[in-house]
Amino acid sequence: MTFRLLMLASAALALTACETDNVWVDDGIAATPVPAAFETDPMTGRGDRADDPALWVHPADASKSLILGTNKDEGLHVYDLSGQEVQFLDVGRVNNVDVRQDLAAASNDEFNAISLFTIDADSLAVTHEGDFPTGKEEPYGICMGLVGGAMYIIPTYKDGSIQVWVADNAGFSLQREVQVGQYGQLQLEGCVVDDEAGTIFIGEEEHGIWKLDLADSESAPEIVDTIAAANGLVADVEGLSLWAGPDGAGYLVASAQAADRYVVYDRAVPHAPRGVFSIAASTDGSVDAVSHTDGLDASSAALPGFPRGVLIVQDDANPVTEVDQNFKVVDWAAIEAALDLAE
Incomplete structure (x- = not known):
């Protein structure tokens, strides 16, 4: 092999390594900028x-x-809702969090457990109620669901699997484990449950978005979108959330992390892509x-100053x-206007 061919081979290997490390090359997909509305206090420090x-909506007074x-x-x-920090719970390395009613659950990879919290509507205090072990190393992402009257907690894992835990008289019992990740490095993180449809959406970081029917214990994962389809997703596919409208309407939102943008899909089948935006x-x-x-949460609940709800996202650079990472909040009405989403 000539010296030139050796150099070309080395360059190809270097490119492959960069792609593995999720170095993103502009794919020409335009992201419409949407302005941030406000931000939370920073997590002061480096790293x-x-x-x-996750947004907890007060059942009687949205301002709380x-x-x-x-x-x-x-x-x-x-x-x-001004972004001011009002409480901190030193419970270990929790990676993702979700909320249903007055209960929150977080994936705790320090203790290989799910951490449970209650939220008191009178005092507005969040209380750590304890942890239960998953029996599996490093629960990564997590989402909750309230499907058919049953409470679900679903952690995701780096080996491409999810666990489906369902509340019972003893607390939570493991209903099933499903291998979702099929491609690339298999790693899963972001997920969200559509309570009304009984469906969970799951992000495979190097491949795309899957969904699974929670009502059918024999269901298999189905693909929703892939990075290769060029609808705006890039590795890593990170946070997923739903802006839930009435009668099954609404949108699925996904973070395309390396491109600093977000992809919006119809909540309803066939989950058509509706547009791509960034946060300015x-x-x-x-x-x-x-x-x-990384993570994000969307809500259609009317909040003070945000009658159409909000999108809350993690910001890497602050x-x-x-350095001093925090969360930014975006008016959902601004996203609707930018992408011409009509309910």
Whole structure:
């Protein structure tokens, strides 16, 4: 082999290595910028700490709603709707968090467990109720569901599997384990349950988005979208959430992390892609733009100043990468306008 061919071979190997490390090359897909509305207090310090938010909506007074945010080095932060931190729970390395009614669950990879929290509507206090072991190393992502009256907690794993835990008189029991990841490095993280449809959507970081019917114990994963389909997804496919409208309407939102953008799909089958957006600085410049989002949460609940709901996203750089990370909040009405989404 000539020296030139050796150099070309080395370059090809280097490119392959870069692709494995998720170095993104511009694919020409335009992302419409949407301004941030406000942000939470930072997790002061250096390192990749902030990961996943979840919105708890107060059952009687939306102004008292809370944002829960994981610190994957330390525990769970709690913020009010001004973005001010009101509580911190030192419960170990929790990676993802989700909420149903007055219960929150977080994946705790320090103890290979699911951490449970209750939220008191009167005091607005979040209480750590304890942890239960998953019997499997390093629960990574997590999502909750309330399907047919049953409470579900579903952690995801780096080996491409999910566990389906269902509440019973003893607490939570493992109903089934499903191998979802099929391609690439198999790793799963982001997931979200459509309670009304009884379906879970799961992100395979190097491949795309899957869904699974929770009502059918024999169901197999079905593909929703792939990176290769070029609808806007790139590796890593990270946070997933639903903006749930009435009668099954609404949208699935996915973080395409390496491209600093988000892909929106119809909630309803066949989950058609509806557009791609990025999050820019606030219109007054007081909140910086968002990059490299990991976890996110969407809500259609009417909140003060946000009658169409919000999208909450993790921001890697605030504004410097891995320094004082926090969560940004976007008015869902601004996303609707940017992508011409009509309900």
